[in-house]
Every structure is written in structure tokens, then in C-alpha cells.
Amino acid sequence: MAVRGSTARAGRPVTPADMILSAGVFAVSILFIYGKKDLRFEIPLSGASAALLLAKKRLPLVTLAGCLLFTALLAVHLRWSYPMTPATFIALYAVGRYCSRGTALAAAVGTIIIGFTLSELIANIPSYTLRNVRDLGWVVFAVLAGAWVQTQRVYVRDVEERAERAERERDEEALRRVAEERVRIARELHDIVGHALMSINVLASVSSRIVERNPGACRDAMGQIKGVSNSALREIRSTLSLLREGTAPLKNPERGIEDLPVLIEQVRLGGLPVTFKSYLDDRKIPAIVGFTVYRIIQESLTNVCRHAKDVTKIVVAIACANDHLDVSVVNDGAPATPSEGGGIGIQGMRERVTAIGGRLDTTALPGGGFRVHARLPLKETSA
Incomplete structure (x- = not known):
């Protein structure tokens, strides 16, 4: 040193x-x-x-x-x-x-x-004389003693500075993690609440139009509204538990690929022409990847409902290929610009995909329409 x-x-x-x-x-x-x-x-x-x-x-x-x-x-x-x-x-x-x-x-x-x-x-x-030799030793000893104390003081000061720097870095890391958790919670709430309100709004509109002509269908729609709202409330409580208990909901996500058929059916009841295609094999899909797939499709369909007009076809497809999973949502609506609503849906999807090492592409199609495509690694990745 x-x-x-x-x-x-x-x-x-x-x-x-x-x-x-x-x-x-x-x-x-x-x-x-x-x-x-x-x-x-x-x-x-x-x-x-x-x-x-x-x-x-x-x-x-x-x-x-x-x-x-x-x-x-x-x-x-x-x-x-x-x-x-x-x-x-x-x-x-x-x-x-x-x-x-x-x-x-x-x-x-x-x-x-x-x-x-x-x-x-x-x-x-x-x-x-011998006294000269003795005093010579005292000269060397005095200087060496002072140099040793200086070295020790410098060492102690360096250790203290490193400790202070490490403490500052720990505090900065804690603040960074808090900020990331806040962003993640905001993203979760955006997806949960946005999709739930969109579904409830669409189903309520359908119910108001058919309440007199088809009471049975109206009751089915109201049942769907109740199911959507209850599901959204459960997810909100799970997400907000992070603030109260410090638990991370993404470690054990409640949604996954197995929940996609229910999601697709809810969107169809709202009047959107959705076709769902699955080309999955028998390999195990990591929970965080399945959760990300669910949120990408959910947010993409919500954006279509909010922003696209004159939609006649929506194709949702998921497929395994080599060491990754592809998910795509394509619609032919016009204009297909989900960002016009001023929301953070696409940004949230990109953050989700990047967090697990994937890639997201969003493309406006010639002649109208919009395509969301994500490629996700089929391996356990910490979110």
C-alpha cells in the first residue's frame, strides 16, 4: 500500500x-x-x-x-x-x-x-563510542516508529473510506431497487387495471344494447364483468402485497400461458374477432416467461380495443423454436397506433421483455394494422 x-x-x-x-x-x-x-x-x-x-x-x-x-x-x-x-x-x-x-x-x-x-x-x-551506536539506534527507531504510525493511520483511513463508499453504494443500490419495484408495481397495475376496465366497459356496452332483446346473454355478460373485476381485484391485492410485506409477486406469478384461453374468451365476448394459435411442444415453460407472455398478449389486446378501428381480424400466436419462445399479436385495424392514447403499454411490454433477456418489436403494417412480436428465452431468468 x-x-x-x-x-x-x-x-x-x-x-x-x-x-x-x-x-x-x-x-x-x-x-x-x-x-x-x-x-x-x-x-x-x-x-x-x-x-x-x-x-x-x-x-x-x-x-x-x-x-x-x-x-x-x-x-x-x-x-x-x-x-x-x-x-x-x-x-x-x-x-x-x-x-x-x-x-x-x-x-x-x-x-x-x-x-x-x-x-x-x-x-x-x-x-x-558505544553510546554513539546506541543513540544511532534510537534515531532509526524514532523515525521508523513515526513511519509505522503513519502507515497504520493511512491504512485505517483507507478502510474507513472504503467502508463509507460501500455504505453509500448499498444505499444507492437500495434506492435503485426501490425505484425498480415502484416501476414494476406501476406496470403491473397499469396492465391489470387497464385490461379489467377495458373488458368491463366493453361488456357493459354490450349488455346495455342487448338487455331487452336477450336477457340471458345480458346475464352472461354481467357474470363476465363480475369475474373480470374479481380477478383484477385479486391481482391488485397480490401486487400491492409487495408494498406491505416486501414479497415479490413476479417470483410466483398468478398468470401464465395456461390462462390465455380464458383471456381470449373474455376478449371475444367483448366483440373482438380473435384467433388463437398455439404451437408449443412438451417442454417446460419457465413461470416468468409464461407470465410475460400473458401480459404481452393482454396488453396488446387492450391496446387494440382502445386504439384500433374497424378491426376484422386479430391473430394471437405463440410458438417454441430452439431455445426461445415467440409470441405475436397482429391486427388489421386502422389506425393501428396504440401509442396515440398516451399510455405506457408498449413501454411496459418492452421493460418486461428486456427484464428477462428477450426482445420486443412493434411494427405498423402497410395498409393498416399493427404487429407486436416478442422473442423470449426459454430459461429461468431473474426479473
């Missing part, structure tokens, strides 16, 4: 913890390091080094340079072999923590060179 170049920022505030750390470094320096020395010189230098640590987050390199300067003066005064103090240790840690790896490495090498150079230039300070 790549570590960001420099995490030091001018906007980092000085916190109470920084102040406590600086005060602690000053106290430790005076009480435990210089306690047996003359403090008139050590107190100002130690206080300046501790005060510099307040800028370690914003200016880590400047803090290290200042601490090295004050420590060098202390080394000359106290005859140290190597300029390593608590303030220098914290400054090296800050460089490793808030600077890039290259900068931290350069700072560590520079600190080592400065220390040994100082030991060589000042004759009364013994150089290359």
Missing part, C-alpha cells in the same frame, strides 16, 4: 495533548538528564526545544532542525558524545509520522551525520 507523500498540513492545530507532551519532555530533561548539572544553561535550551515540539505537526522538519541545534549546544556544554535528547527523539518521530518516507529517511541520515560530525569536530568530545 502506497503511503501518501506528506501528511503535514499547516492547518493542524496545537492540542492540549501537544502542550502536555512538551511540558513532559521539558520536565524529564531537567529532572532526569540535567539534574546533577548547572541548570542555568540547560533550562533555556531545554525549554526552547520543548517549545519547538508544539510545531512538530505543522513543521516537522523545522522542529527537528531546531531541536538538533539546541541539542548540539547542550552536547558541547555537557560533553556528550552524541546529541540525542527526548526532544530530538520526539522530533524524529514527528518527521517519520508527518513526512514522506523519502523525507524521513533523509532526516534520519542527516541526524546521524550531524551527530558524528559534531563528535569529530569538537576535540574534547569522544567519538565513535
Whole structure:
């Protein structure tokens, strides 16, 4: 994992913890390091080094340079072999923590060179002693500790960002699914209510014309109206259960290819000349495919009733071929433009077909008429 170049920022505030750390470094320096020395010189230098640590987050390199300067003066005064103090240790840690790896490495090498150079230039300070080797290890340890903390912080921040992004994506996915469910419910209600009202309207019109001449046929028509309305109510309740219970009606659709004869008969009672042709073999038709076929034929016949004029022939055909099922609804009415009514029937059919991996074609025929053709895959497909 790549570590960001420099995490030091001018906007980092000085916190109470920084102040406590600086005060602690000053106290430790005076009480435990210089306690047996003359403090008139050590107190100002130690206080300046501790005060510099307040800028370690914003200016880590400047803090290290200042601490090295004050420590060098202390080394000359106290005859140290190597300029390593608590303030220098914290400054090296800050460089490793808030600077890039290259900068931290350069700072560590520079600190080592400065220390040994100082030991060589000042004759009364013994150089290359075991203390030098020990302090050299402290320099490396301080920088590595800061770099390790930086790496961990970057890792934690990346994990948090990924978690936040995943949560946002989950929320967006949930909203998308809700929108899709709303569209699906609207599509279902459009098909159910549209076909039911069309059938009821046609049957009621027929009943009003024959009520006096043929009471028996009128009673049959009223029975059909009752059956259509009851069926529509059941389907509406099933569809709306998705809102109340979170169940998906399309997983176990109530309609399928076996219900097509009843649908065709209802349309015929309404006065439409429908011919139904089935060329299915003995293979099993997936439930979602059968449901889609039912809705395509239902919506196509509803559109014919609503929009086409002077219809003399409607042919509904379904056939299995290879690994797909073809369904077509053709009428010779004029004008055969179902979209003129401003509805969403064709759009809904296309959405249904696309959802299971099929293809829908709608074509106005020369000389009048309209053709709806869908090709559906004969395999289980999630809607």
C-alpha cells in the first residue's frame, strides 16, 4: 500500500495533548538528564526545544532542525558524545509520522551525520563510542516508529473510506431497487387495471344494447364483468402485497400461458374477432416467461380495443423454436397506433421483455394494422 507523500498540513492545530507532551519532555530533561548539572544553561535550551515540539505537526522538519541545534549546544556544554535528547527523539518521530518516507529517511541520515560530525569536530568530545551506536539506534527507531504510525493511520483511513463508499453504494443500490419495484408495481397495475376496465366497459356496452332483446346473454355478460373485476381485484391485492410485506409477486406469478384461453374468451365476448394459435411442444415453460407472455398478449389486446378501428381480424400466436419462445399479436385495424392514447403499454411490454433477456418489436403494417412480436428465452431468468 502506497503511503501518501506528506501528511503535514499547516492547518493542524496545537492540542492540549501537544502542550502536555512538551511540558513532559521539558520536565524529564531537567529532572532526569540535567539534574546533577548547572541548570542555568540547560533550562533555556531545554525549554526552547520543548517549545519547538508544539510545531512538530505543522513543521516537522523545522522542529527537528531546531531541536538538533539546541541539542548540539547542550552536547558541547555537557560533553556528550552524541546529541540525542527526548526532544530530538520526539522530533524524529514527528518527521517519520508527518513526512514522506523519502523525507524521513533523509532526516534520519542527516541526524546521524550531524551527530558524528559534531563528535569529530569538537576535540574534547569522544567519538565513535558505544553510546554513539546506541543513540544511532534510537534515531532509526524514532523515525521508523513515526513511519509505522503513519502507515497504520493511512491504512485505517483507507478502510474507513472504503467502508463509507460501500455504505453509500448499498444505499444507492437500495434506492435503485426501490425505484425498480415502484416501476414494476406501476406496470403491473397499469396492465391489470387497464385490461379489467377495458373488458368491463366493453361488456357493459354490450349488455346495455342487448338487455331487452336477450336477457340471458345480458346475464352472461354481467357474470363476465363480475369475474373480470374479481380477478383484477385479486391481482391488485397480490401486487400491492409487495408494498406491505416486501414479497415479490413476479417470483410466483398468478398468470401464465395456461390462462390465455380464458383471456381470449373474455376478449371475444367483448366483440373482438380473435384467433388463437398455439404451437408449443412438451417442454417446460419457465413461470416468468409464461407470465410475460400473458401480459404481452393482454396488453396488446387492450391496446387494440382502445386504439384500433374497424378491426376484422386479430391473430394471437405463440410458438417454441430452439431455445426461445415467440409470441405475436397482429391486427388489421386502422389506425393501428396504440401509442396515440398516451399510455405506457408498449413501454411496459418492452421493460418486461428486456427484464428477462428477450426482445420486443412493434411494427405498423402497410395498409393498416399493427404487429407486436416478442422473442423470449426459454430459461429461468431473474426479473
